[in-house]
Amino acid sequence: MKLGRLAASILLGAVLLTTTRAQQPQQPRRTQVLIVVDGLRPDYVTRDVMPRVDALGRRGIVFTAHHSVFPTVTRVNAASIVTGSYPETHGLLGNEIYIPSVSRTRVLDTGERGDLEAVERAEGKLLTAPTLGEILQANGRKLAGISSGSTGSAYLLNHTVSGGALFHTDYTLPKALAPKVLSVLGPPPAHETPNDPQNERAIDAYLKLCVDDLKPDVTIIWLNDPDGTAHANGIGAPLTRKSLMLVDGAIGRLEDGLRARGVLESTNIIVTSDHGFSTETGELNLQKLVEPFARKLDEGSNDIVVAEGAIYLRRPDASRVSAIVAALQQRPEVGAIFTRDGVDGTLSFAVARWNHARSGDILVSANWTGKANAAGFKGTTTQEGVAGHGTSSPYDVHNALIAAGPDFREHATSSLPTGNVDLAPTLLRLLGITPPSSMTGRVIVEGLRNGPIAGSQTKGTRVVQSAEGTYTLEAHFSIVGTHRYLDYTEVTRR
Numbered sequence: 300m301k302l303g304r305l306a307a308s309i310l311l312g313a314v315l316l317t318t319t320r321a322q323q324p325q326q327p328r329r330t331q332v333l334i335v336v337d338g339l340r341p342d343y344v345t346r347d348v349m350p351r352v353d354a355l356g357r358r359g360i361v362f363t364a365h366h367s368v369f370p371t372v373t374r375v376n377a378a379s380i381v382t383g384s385y386p387e388t389h390g391l392l393g394n395e396i397y398i399p400s401v402s403r404t405r406v407l408d409t410g411e412r413g414d415l416e417a418v419e420r421a422e423g424k425l426l427t428a429p430t431l432g433e434i435l436q437a438n439g440r441k442l443a444g445i446s447s448g449s450t451g452s453a454y455l456l457n458h459t460v461s462g463g464a465l466f467h468t469d470y471t472l473p474k475a476l477a478p479k480v481l482s483v484l485g486p487p488p489a490h491e492t493p494n495d496p497q498n499e500r501a502i503d504a505y506l507k508l509c510v511d512d513l514k515p516d517v518t519i520i521w522l523n524d525p526d527g528t529a530h531a532n533g534i535g536a537p538l539t540r541k542s543l544m545l546v547d548g549a550i551g552r553l554e555d556g557l558r559a560r561g562v563l564e565s566t567n568i569i570v571t572s573d574h575g576f577s578t579e580t581g582e583l584n585l586q587k588l589v590e591p592f593a594r595k596l597d598e599g600s601n602d603i604v605v606a607e608g609a610i611y612l613r614r615p616d617a618s619r620v621s622a623i624v625a626a627l628q629q630r631p632e633v634g635a636i637f638t639r640d641g642v643d644g645t646l647s648f649a650v651a652r653w654n655h656a657r658s659g660d661i662l663v664s665a666n667w668t669g670k671a672n673a674a675g676f677k678g679t680t681t682q683e684g685v686a687g688h689g690t691s692s693p694y695d696v697h698n699a700l701i702a703a704g705p706d707f708r709e710h711a712t713s714s715l716p717t718g719n720v721d722l723a724p725t726l727l728r729l730l731g732i733t734p735p736s737s738m739t740g741r742v743i744v745e746g747l748r749n750g751p752i753a754g755s756q757t758k759g760t761r762v763v764q765s766a767e768g769t770y771t772l773e774a775h776f777s778i779v780g781t782h783r784y785l786d787y788t789e790v791t792r793r
Contacts, residue, residue: 329705331517331567331726332505334553335380336546337373337448338526338688339572339699340534341365342676348543351551352570352701359568359703360711360746364777366718366784367574369651370394370608370662371688371695373448373526374409376573376719377455380519382428383723383738385652390427391455392657394689395607398422403613406606410449412470415458425458427655428737431723435516436462438732443515445504447497448523456519463515466504468497483507492531493542495549498522502549506556517726520553522546526576533686534576535674567704567729571722574688575695577678582632583665584683585610592623608689609659620660627663628770628792632681634666635691635772635788644765650774651691651785652739666790667692691774693787706747713745715754716777716784741782754779769793 341363346353368379368386370393378391386392395406400421407414419425432442441463444456453467465472468487471480484503488496501520509518528542550570557563586605593601596613604611612619624642627633638661639654641647645661648654653662665681667690672679678694680687688695700717703709706729720740727734728742744750759776775786 328514329565329567329729330515330562331569331729332553333380333517333519333569333571333722333726334550335377335519335521336525336550336570336572336699337521337523338529338574338576339570340575340676340694341697341699343525343543344699344701348540349547351547351554355550355554355568355570355703356701358709359701360708360713362700362702362717362743362746363712363714364716364784365571365698365700366716366777366786367572367688367696367698368719369653369691369696369785370664371574371690372607373452373573374455377452377521378426379719379740380573380722381430381432381456382426383431383720383734383740384428385720385739386658387648387652387654388428388737388739390655390657391425392653392655392659393607393609395609396657397604397606397609397611397659398657399613404600404604406604408451409455410451412450412454415451415454419458426455429735430457430459430461431517431519431726432457432461432463433459434727434732434735435730438730440516440730440732441513443505443509443513443518444521445501445509445518446521446523447494447501448521448526452521452523456521464508464513466501466508468500480504480508493524493528493538493545495524495542495545498524498546498549499552502553502556505553506560510557510560510562516730522549526573529576529686531685533674534578534672534676565705567702567706569722570699570701571719572698573719575678575692575698576686576688577667577680577682577690577692577694578672578676578686579682579684580679581683582681583630585663588627588630588633589623592619592626604659606659608663608665610661610663611659623661625765627661628765631792632666633663634681634790635664635774637662637664641763644763644770644772646761646763646772646774646788650761664691664788665689667694669694691785691788696785696787702746708746708748708750708752711746715745715756716779716782716786717743717746718782718784739782741779759783 372394382389444465446453471477524542593603602613636645638645724734761774
């Protein structure tokens, strides 16, 4: 009888415990969404132009010293965002690259998925560092990439499609998901300027395919405005301003969609950009400047290849490298010059974190000024075009970073330097995953609710000068612990 009562008592206790647990509210699963607004300068985010993004920053935290990775171009930064490392580690060196194993004469466009796949076939690896998607998959998690940008920049978000998915206007990976994408989102709209239809489709892909169905742990959404609009129309132009307002509305709709689904409070939202932006004045033509130094090879092609700001000598020739550098140092449209071993008056590739087996012989940045354009936006470069990026100017280097959500500080700002290389390790920390040693970025602990509120930084400068003393080049850095960020370079001539 006593044993019966004891068994009944144990059973009753188990029932009560189960009931108590069932009555306890379940903590929602926290997810991360990183929104990359292509070409978003920090000064674009104002209450009148981008009220939703501005409000996101006011409820969360704004980082006022965020850094793009140099060269400050889209695909370099896409690779740095997903690997948490610099070009010296991941090996994606520019928007244009020269890979002799693919073609000895042709420069590859990393905006084209086909060219990136050609690198994969020839080299065995596209990126020489593990990606966020691969790391998440190894830990039983999923990454989704969504993009309205180029086929190449989208591909870099999750090119191995590790345990997740990739949604682009022109393609879906894995391909088995394509019929569902078409049934849920309908046919993809054509590109426009501003590219609002494709940007809005990217938001729909997140809400309807990711939040409602795939449920990835991390989603990266790449919106290709204002970049595409500003390149053609200029910084501060009415159409560029319109593109910013449309992107702001799209991000607001994302927030509203999460709120309607009851998951906004369990979602960390990070808004950043790949680079800043400058007005272009058009004096620099690097190809033309190096042509006098080129020689013909037996098959008739030149032995010098120019890929964006990189100069490759197909035959080793230290004396010609020095001669090209000396000529470039005399040109006022040329800014910072980098070489592998630091030829007189140049900074080493190590300073730019560009020292990789795929690197060229010389890396050149266009010169810049702090002059304002007609719309009042500061920053010009000598590149060809209307407006763009890619240089080591502070207006190209410094870009936006805003975060809000359950794991980030509220109503805060931080002036500690951060960079695009810090995003992947921070996302991993939010998921309780230790970042691998390949990630040279740092966890942005000062932005987290349980992180230190204050920190310290130091400033550093490196100065080099040509042998004649007519060209002086300075590199300026911000330093947090062992992490160094390139703020800008500055050239003076006499």
